[in-house]
Amino acid sequence: MSLGEIMDRVGIVKEKRFVAHDFVDIVVKLESNDDYDFKAGQFAFLTFNIHGKNETRAYSFACSPSLTKEKKILEFGIKKKEKGLVSTYVVDELQIGEEIWISQPTGFMTVDNAKTQDYVFIAVGSGITPIKSIISHLSETKEYENIVLIYGNKTSKDVAYHNFFISLNNALDNYKYYPVLSREKKEGYHYGHVQDVLFDEKNNLISNEKTYFLCGLPKMVFDVKDKLSKKGITPENILFEAY
Ligand SMILES: Cc1cc2nc3c(=O)[nH]c(=O)nc-3n(C[C@H](O)[C@H](O)[C@H](O)COP(=O)(O)OP(=O)(O)OC[C@H]3O[C@@H](n4cnc5c(N)ncnc54)[C@H](O)[C@@H]3O)c2cc1C
Numbered sequence: 001m002s003l004g005e006i007m008d009r010v011g012i013v014k015e016k017r018f019v020a021h022d023f024v025d026i027v028v029k030l031e032s033n034d035d036y037d038f039k040a041g042q043f044a045f046l047t048f049n050i051h052g053k054n055e056t057r058a059y060s061f062a063c064s065p066s067l068t069k070e071k072k073i074l075e076f077g078i079k080k081k082e083k084g085l086v087s088t089y090v091v092d093e094l095q096i097g098e099e100i101w102i103s104q105p106t107g108f109m110t111v112d113n114a115k116t117q118d119y120v121f122i123a124v125g126s127g128i129t130p131i132k133s134i135i136s137h138l139s140e141t142k143e144y145e146n147i148v149l150i151y152g153n154k155t156s157k158d159v160a161y162h163n164f165f166i167s168l169n170n171a172l173d174n175y176k177y178y179p180v181l182s183r184e185k186k187e188g189y190h191y192g193h194v195q196d197v198l199f200d201e202k203n204n205l206i207s208n209e210k211t212y213f214l215c216g217l218p219k220m221v222f223d224v225k226d227k228l229s230k231k232g233i234t235p236e237n238i239l240f241e242a243y
Helices: 065-071 085-092 125-141 162-171 194-198 218-230
Strands: 009-020 023-030 043-050 053-060 073-079 099-102 118-124 146-153 175-181 211-216 238-242
Touching: 009 073, 023 085, 023 099, 043 085, 053 073, 053 085, 053 125, 065 073, 065 125, 073 085, 073 125, 118 125, 118 194, 118 218, 125 146, 125 162, 125 211, 146 194, 162 175, 175 194, 194 218, 211 218, 218 238
Parallel strands: 118 146, 118 211, 146 175, 211 238
Antiparallel strands: 009 023, 009 099, 023 073, 043 053, 043 099
């Protein structure tokens, strides 16, 4: 992408709230009046002016595209990375009213690239952001057979958007949420790794009738992808984004 494309639109930060101890959700209002369309699961390059210097990183949309269409609002979920320049700035310093630049949307981890409407979403850490966008979108369109979300973190204070995903238990049919913790045993959460839930035979989650969305740390994404293919899942049934 050229610089012009990367700094395509200006947005103003309208809200910033913590959704986990080191993870903020920011709401950005687009300034221009023309349409901005993205597909749930895509990302954009955001440019922040940090102490006088522009810094650009990729961030996935966290909201449903309908929110943007109706209100010109975008939502992003950003997790602080140890010694990470932009993510630390956003979590610790970004102020309401600041300007940021937003590129055109890009990315292929979208439901229109899915082979089936029986969805299994597997995320760790900040990988939950595009999944939140997709599930928000599906909760509006109801164009799905099943939604299963397996979301892994180290401890319960790392789990972003937990209340949102719990609230969908009442709002959606055929929806199941498995929050998974690898370093804390706590009621209401599964103990272990996302793989433990996914490959537990009693959960019955392995089938070529399902489409798998994997997002988050490369170690998890490529391990799950490899294990799924060893279980006979074809590559067309797996969409992923590793970062
Ligand atoms: C398609 C895509 C979508 C993404 N979506 C999201 C999202 O929705 N939410 C989200 O939070 N993130 C997302 N990311 C990740 C995001 O783009 C950034 O990479 C992340 O926020 C870290 O950026 P940073 O500037 O904080 O870290 P950087 O400053 O870029 O540093 C990255 C890492 O390198 C280490 N590092 C930096 N400098 C050095 C050095 N000199 N020596 C050794 N180590 C060093 C840092 O400790 C840090 O861990 C996405 C990435 C991609 C590719």
